[in-house]
Structures are given as structure tokens and as C-alpha cells.
Amino acid sequence: MSEEQIDIGHAKHFINRHISLMQFNLRVLEQALNEDYPLLERFQFLMIFNSNMDEFFEIRLAGLKRQISFAREVVNVDGMPPRDVLQVLSEQCKVATSRQYQILNELLLPALEQEKIRVLNRHQWSPEVALWAEDYFRHQVMPVISPIGLDPAHPFPRLVNKSLNFIVSLEGKDAFGRDSGMAIVPAPRSLPRLVRLPDELCVDGDNFVLLSSLMHAHIDDLFNGMSATGCYQFRITRDADLDLNAAEVEDIARALRGELHSRRFGSAVRLEVDQNCPAELVNFLLREYNLSEGELYRVAGPVNLGRMMQLRQMLNRPDLLFPPMIPSIPRTLRLSDNSILDMVRKEDILLHHPFQSFTPIIDLLRQAARDSAVLSIKMTLYRTGASSEIVDALLESARAGKEVTVVIELRARFDEEENLQLATHLQEAGAVVTYGVVGYKTHAKALLIVRRENNQLRRYVHLGTGNYHSGNARLYTDYSLLTADLDLCSDVHKIFQQLTGMGKAERIKTLFSAPFTLKKNLVRLIDAEAEAARQGKEAHIIIKVNALTESKIITSLYEASNAGVKIDLIVRGMCCLRPGIAGVSENIQVRSIIGRFLEHSRVYYFLNSSPHIYCASADAMERNLMHRVEICFPILSGRLQARIRNELQSYLTDNCQSWVLQPDGQYLLNHPAQGATRYAAQQELLDKLAD
CATH class of the missing domain: 3.30.1840.10 (Polyphosphate kinase middle domain)
Structure with a gap:
């Protein structure tokens, strides 16, 4: 069936984003039943599901209710009116809540009791416990x-x-x-x-x-x-x-402080x-x-x-x-007496957290703080944690008289108050603190260090797919790139100039940045892969993101599928694309990995592009591509490209923790075939990267 006969942009070819997110929450809930996990880890997954559902009500369902209440209903590309979406979600939430407590009461609490861990209700209190309870x-x-x-x-x-x-x-x-x-x-x-x-x-x-x-x-x-x-x-x-009207805000920090109080008393949902x-x-x-x-x-x-x-x-x-995990440090970093900056000057360094430690990033900042040749440090901060070695190093640098500029995103959801306090501490130490661009969340993860070497200035950069949060780096999978590549460093410098100053966007050579060039370049690379397939070449796209909802990206992938491109999508959460539809997406497979670590890295692979691989702070979502400041960076080293490609293959091979999206929007757990070897990607990466 030719693509001319089918309207690939028809609403029926898209899954509602809120319903898709609910499907992710249900996959998290299912982990509480996974007997491959230790008991307290299963219990933890039940608690994570509960936390996810709280946010789902606070943000997603609350947003739908607001649309309906104020007669501002927005119908997304899937064509479902918000009232219908809310009805479907309400029914699913009822079933999921009942299932959650059934798992707790009928499975997990009895299993804990078998391990001599008891949560006693008052009818189970002995006379001695009752006396203690009265006194307490x-x-x-x-x-x-x-x-x-x-x-x-x-x-x-x-x-x-x-x-x-x-x-x-x-x-x-x-x-x-x-x-x-x-x-x-x-x-x-x-x-x-x-x-x-x-x-x-x-x-x-x-x-x-x-x-x-x-x-x-x-x-x-x-x-x-x-x-x-x-x-x-x-x-x-x-x-x-939070409801901040960018057009009416004069001081975003002051406005945000007022909004944080009102969050505690918003409309009931x-x-x-x-x-x-x-x-x-x-x-x-x-x-x-x-x-x-x-x-x-x-x-x-x-x-x-x-x-x-x-x-x-x-x-x-x-x-x-789970058995204790000590993230590894690459041998080249562990055994060298040179500073990290000296090593980065010789070759790019790639870290895959949490399998590899976040410590080198902290050490890099500490070394920069104490290096008299380092003149300037610029950094974006989205989430860092209440007690942060990253922040301590920035404070040390500022107190040492270095030029420290920090772009703090105050509107990182549920971390706003912490970020306000962080901004105050940095300002008191002498750092220059800005809040990015009103109307565009600064979600990029970038660090730029300027050092004087042989009477010339040399730049060093860290770019990441995740936050500068050492706790998250032990729980989330993310990539970190350390590089001294001249073009990449120059591009990062230009992005900081845009964030802290004013003026027209400068031409950037190697990076893709949102909201300016990222979306159109992703579409260009998808289209180029489709053209390669039409010319009879082997063509392959692998995209690993947390969410895929942007309609133009999806329709471009549909067109590439029709051209014969093999497309593997690893999408942890929301996915509005329907795979496996004849004449639309029959060459597309979508899987979601749910395991010990939260899959968070964003990677884009194109067989026929050069370079083949890009990593990004951005998911393939409207908000990321059009309403945030994001960075998508190429992996220039052939050696590192090959490594990431192999690690992506680990996820595509997983038959223990992967869920495969069906055309109807449901997910099926990918069980290993009878007699097949069990392969869990996260465990394989733990073993491979244990250096």
C-alpha cells in the first residue's frame, strides 16, 4: 500500500500523550510483581508508582480539568477531546489504585512478614505494644x-x-x-x-x-x-x-516565591x-x-x-x-596523574552513568577551582540536590576570585524552592547568577571552563543528557561528554552568550540547539535516512528518549518507515507514535526499558549521517524542541560512536526488562523465547563497564 493512499498524519495514527504516560505508570507498577527483584526493591517500585501518580494528578489531570473548566480545551494531534481523555484516565486511575493496594495487602506485606518485617495494625498489638503506643x-x-x-x-x-x-x-x-x-x-x-x-x-x-x-x-x-x-x-x-505569565513578570525569582506558596493550596483534583x-x-x-x-x-x-x-x-x-553497586571510573582517568583538563585536551572522554561514576565531573570542577590558570567557569543548573559537591566547587571558585557565571533554571518542577536558595548562596559568594530566558526553560546541561595556557585561552566543555545531580547520577542512566574540541567549545560559548546576554542567535557549527535548530535538524537527518533507503542503501535509525510526542518528528519517522528505513525507538515514557501499522509504521518498533535504573539518556543514531550519533538534553517533545533551551551534541570520536552504538544494541537485545508497544497503544513484556538466553541490558552494561 503506497503512502499516497494513506494519510499518515491522521489522528488515528497517534496515541494520546496523557494516556501513554499512564501506560508508563502502569509499567512501573508491574515492577512490584517482578520476582527477579529483591523484595524491598519491589516494595520501592510500588512507592515510586504512588509518587508518579501523585504528580500525574497534580499536573496532568489538573491541567485537563483546567482546560475544561475555562472552556480552553485543546485537542492534540491524536484528536481526543480533553473530556474524553479525562474520562478514560479516571477509569484507568481507579483500576490502578485498586491494584496498587491489592499488591500491597495481598503480596508485599505478607512477603515482608515472612521476612519478619511487620507493619502492625492496632488489632495486632500485644498488651505490651498497646502500652508503648499509648505512651508514644x-x-x-x-x-x-x-x-x-x-x-x-x-x-x-x-x-x-x-x-x-x-x-x-x-x-x-x-x-x-x-x-x-x-x-x-x-x-x-x-x-x-x-x-x-x-x-x-x-x-x-x-x-x-x-x-x-x-x-x-x-x-x-x-x-x-x-x-x-x-x-x-x-x-x-x-x-x-505553577502559573507564571512571562509577559507580566518583572522579577522571576520574586514571582516564583509567591507562586510556590499557592501551589500548596491549588484547586482540588x-x-x-x-x-x-x-x-x-x-x-x-x-x-x-x-x-x-x-x-x-x-x-x-x-x-x-x-x-x-x-x-x-x-x-x-x-x-x-539489589547488590551494592560501585560505579566504575575509566582506567585512563583512574591511573593517570594528570589533571582531567590535561587528559581531555588529548582526547574526548565519555561516561555512561550510573555504570560509570559521576565523580570525574565533580573532580573536574574542583581542579578548576584550585587551578590558578583557570579564569572562568560557566554552567547551567537545572537540578542539583540540596547538598551538592558541584555547588560547593562553584562556591569555592567564586570565592577564589574566578569569574563564575551560573544559569539557574528556577522553574525545574518541584525543585523551585531549592533552586531559589541555591541562587542566593552563589550570589553571596560572588558568582553571577542569571535565570535564563523568560518563557523558555533552560534545560540544557553544559559546563564551560576557560583556562590560560601558553598565553592563549583554551576552552573545555562538559555536555550531558542528565542533570548535575550526583544522587540522580547513581539512579538515572545518562551520558557525559568531556571535550576540548575547538568547534564544540566555541558553540557552547555562543550558547552561554545567548543565555546571559542579548542579541541575535549566532551561527553554531556543530551543535543543534532548541528552540532554534534542533527540531529542523532532527527532521533533516530523518529525511536524509529516508532518501538513502530510497536509493537502495541500508538505512537505520535508533532513537532513545524519555518521550516522543512531537507530531512533525513522528510523521517524518512514518515517512522514513515507508521509504524502507529500519527504525528502532527506545522510549521510556510517553510515546504518541503507533508502530506496526501497514503503510504507515510497519518498519518501526518501539520498546520501553523499565529496570533498576531510570532510563534517562537521549541518543539519536543515523546510519547514513556523519557523525552517526548525537546525544541531547532534549526529548522529542514539543516543549523541549520549541519552548526550552536545549543542546544536542555530536559524538565526534569514531571510537566513542562505536561504543554508544554497541550500548544501544544492548537495549535492543533486552528480553527481560523491555516492554514492546503494540499498535493499539498497549505494551507487552518482552519475554525470552523458550530456550533463549535471558539478556537484561542494564545488568550487561554494569558488567561491561565495571572497569
Whole structure:
């Protein structure tokens, strides 16, 4: 069937982005069932799913609700109206939430109990545990609790996003003669949600109780002389997306500080409540938050399930965790007495985190801070972490009198407050801090060092696909390139000039940058591969990204598929492309790798281009390609190109942790064929790169 007979841009050839993201969340949930993983790692995946779903409601579903409420519905390339998308997602979220608690209650908690790790509900307390619980409640919990009786002088309180709360039904009158019959008890965030019992009560294992169990057992103590006839936990999830109008912002830092407070009290989008809560109390809460029955989630366990993530840190059970991993340092770096700058001047260095250590990047900055010949350091920061050796090195450089310029993206979602504090620390040390370009998030990951050598200035660059966050570098897969290539360094210098100064975009020789050249160059490279196929040449595209949603990129891939290009896509999360459709995408395969590490690297491979491989900070999404500052950088070394190509092949060979996208938008786990060798890409890379 020829491509002229089929409209490849038809809505039916695209998957809705929000529904695709929900499919990713479901793949994460399935990891909790993977018996190849140690038990506490399976438990961790359940907690990660819970955290992902919180953000899904706060951002995705909240955004759809806003569109509908303000009659600003946007129909994306898939053609689904937001109302229909919201309906589908609501149904999927209900099923997923029920499955989450089923996995917790029927599989993971019993399995933990077999390992002598018990989370005791109050009906399982021995007399000794009950005495301890009473003492703990009176001395550790009660002094910081502020129950709120509901009456005309005490209207329904404004409760913080995702906070644990209790609705209590009461009988009797208080000291003032009030008998409203209802109270709200917010659980202070300073209180731990999971408490380990003392050693003497943990004979033969580890015993824990939940704060909610302590509250239920002693709720009467908060209402002297009255009787609590019911106590039920609930949690409200709010719209947490920030609303900054770039055209009206004069000082982005000041505006952001104001928005951060409002995030805690945005419009309600979900009510989670104990499954035993009576209908009259549930309906009361729904009315207070202007929510419908469809936005109600009755749960069979803690409503703030994600706070149980601390269980892992409260146990000393290495036998229930992945074996410890020490990231390797390449032999050339480990055995050399030369500075990293000296080694980079001789040849490009490529690191693949977390299999290879992030430490050389930190060491590079430390060496630059103490090198009297280093004159200037420029860097972009998106996420760094609260305690950062990267930031310490920048502070040291600034205090040593070097010219330190840092472009901080204040709007890195959920890290905004931390980034505001970081900006203040750097400014106090003497660094120049800018916030990029209003209206365009600075998502590029770049470091530029200028050093005086033999009376000339020499530049050195680090470019990465991930953040300058040493914690993430142990959990996320990303590439780091260290280079002194003259053209690459010159291009990075020009990008920093654009970010910190003003003026027309300068011509860049080797890099692709968003929002200017990245999208059109990716389309050009895809089209060139299609043309090579039409000429009878072997043609192959491999793209590894976190998300693929941009319609022009997708239609270009469809056209390349029709031209005969073999296309392998490794897309961790959202993918709007439908593979395997005759006359549209029959030469395209899409897989998603879900494993011990979060797949985060962005790599673009084109068999017939020169160079063959580009790495990027950008995913193939509209926001990345058109509304962010991004860098896509070529791998110029033939040796390093070959290495990345081999590592991509590892992912394409995976038959243990890969999920294959079907034309209908569903994903199937790629099981090894009977008798075939099991191949897990992440473990293979761990073994290969253990130098």
C-alpha cells in the first residue's frame, strides 16, 4: 500500500500523550510483581508508582480539568477531546489504585512478614505494644496535634496538598456546649508516618506501626469528655502546576516565591479516603472540595502510601536489596596523574552513568577551582540536590576570585524552592547568577571552563543528557561528554552568550540547539535516512528518549518507515507514535526499558549521517524542541560512536526488562523465547563497564 493512499498524519495514527504516560505508570507498577527483584526493591517500585501518580494528578489531570473548566480545551494531534481523555484516565486511575493496594495487602506485606518485617495494625498489638503506643501518642504525638472542631467559628480548614488528615465524627458536647458532631485533625508533617517499635518489642524481627494506627487507637484522647464514633483518614491532591505569565513578570525569582506558596493550596483534583468511611462523611468532604464521585478514591490502606518509602531506610536488610553497586571510573582517568583538563585536551572522554561514576565531573570542577590558570567557569543548573559537591566547587571558585557565571533554571518542577536558595548562596559568594530566558526553560546541561595556557585561552566543555545531580547520577542512566574540541567549545560559548546576554542567535557549527535548530535538524537527518533507503542503501535509525510526542518528528519517522528505513525507538515514557501499522509504521518498533535504573539518556543514531550519533538534553517533545533551551551534541570520536552504538544494541537485545508497544497503544513484556538466553541490558552494561 503506497503512502499516497494513506494519510499518515491522521489522528488515528497517534496515541494520546496523557494516556501513554499512564501506560508508563502502569509499567512501573508491574515492577512490584517482578520476582527477579529483591523484595524491598519491589516494595520501592510500588512507592515510586504512588509518587508518579501523585504528580500525574497534580499536573496532568489538573491541567485537563483546567482546560475544561475555562472552556480552553485543546485537542492534540491524536484528536481526543480533553473530556474524553479525562474520562478514560479516571477509569484507568481507579483500576490502578485498586491494584496498587491489592499488591500491597495481598503480596508485599505478607512477603515482608515472612521476612519478619511487620507493619502492625492496632488489632495486632500485644498488651505490651498497646502500652508503648499509648505512651508514644501522649508524649510524641498529642503535644503537636491541633484538632479543629467544625462550627461557625471554625469553618472547614484549608488543608495542605497531599497532607494526611482525619475526619472524626463525635458525640456529646464540649466545654462550650458545642455539638457540631464533626472535627478535622491534620497530622503535622513533622511527625513520622511510620514508627519502629523499640528493640524490646521487636523480638525476632522488625515491627512498625503507622501514625494513622496510633491516631485511630487514641482519637478519643483529643476530645476530652466526648466520644469519637468514627475516625477516618483522608488526603486531598491539588493542582500543583505553577502559573507564571512571562509577559507580566518583572522579577522571576520574586514571582516564583509567591507562586510556590499557592501551589500548596491549588484547586482540588482528587480525594483519597479510607474505604470504611461512611457515605455521609465522604459526601461532606466531596462538597467541601467541589469534587464529584469520579474524583473519589476509596483506598484499603494508608492514604499517604508514599510515606512508607522510608521503610527501606529504617531496615538493615541488604539481603532484600539489589547488590551494592560501585560505579566504575575509566582506567585512563583512574591511573593517570594528570589533571582531567590535561587528559581531555588529548582526547574526548565519555561516561555512561550510573555504570560509570559521576565523580570525574565533580573532580573536574574542583581542579578548576584550585587551578590558578583557570579564569572562568560557566554552567547551567537545572537540578542539583540540596547538598551538592558541584555547588560547593562553584562556591569555592567564586570565592577564589574566578569569574563564575551560573544559569539557574528556577522553574525545574518541584525543585523551585531549592533552586531559589541555591541562587542566593552563589550570589553571596560572588558568582553571577542569571535565570535564563523568560518563557523558555533552560534545560540544557553544559559546563564551560576557560583556562590560560601558553598565553592563549583554551576552552573545555562538559555536555550531558542528565542533570548535575550526583544522587540522580547513581539512579538515572545518562551520558557525559568531556571535550576540548575547538568547534564544540566555541558553540557552547555562543550558547552561554545567548543565555546571559542579548542579541541575535549566532551561527553554531556543530551543535543543534532548541528552540532554534534542533527540531529542523532532527527532521533533516530523518529525511536524509529516508532518501538513502530510497536509493537502495541500508538505512537505520535508533532513537532513545524519555518521550516522543512531537507530531512533525513522528510523521517524518512514518515517512522514513515507508521509504524502507529500519527504525528502532527506545522510549521510556510517553510515546504518541503507533508502530506496526501497514503503510504507515510497519518498519518501526518501539520498546520501553523499565529496570533498576531510570532510563534517562537521549541518543539519536543515523546510519547514513556523519557523525552517526548525537546525544541531547532534549526529548522529542514539543516543549523541549520549541519552548526550552536545549543542546544536542555530536559524538565526534569514531571510537566513542562505536561504543554508544554497541550500548544501544544492548537495549535492543533486552528480553527481560523491555516492554514492546503494540499498535493499539498497549505494551507487552518482552519475554525470552523458550530456550533463549535471558539478556537484561542494564545488568550487561554494569558488567561491561565495571572497569
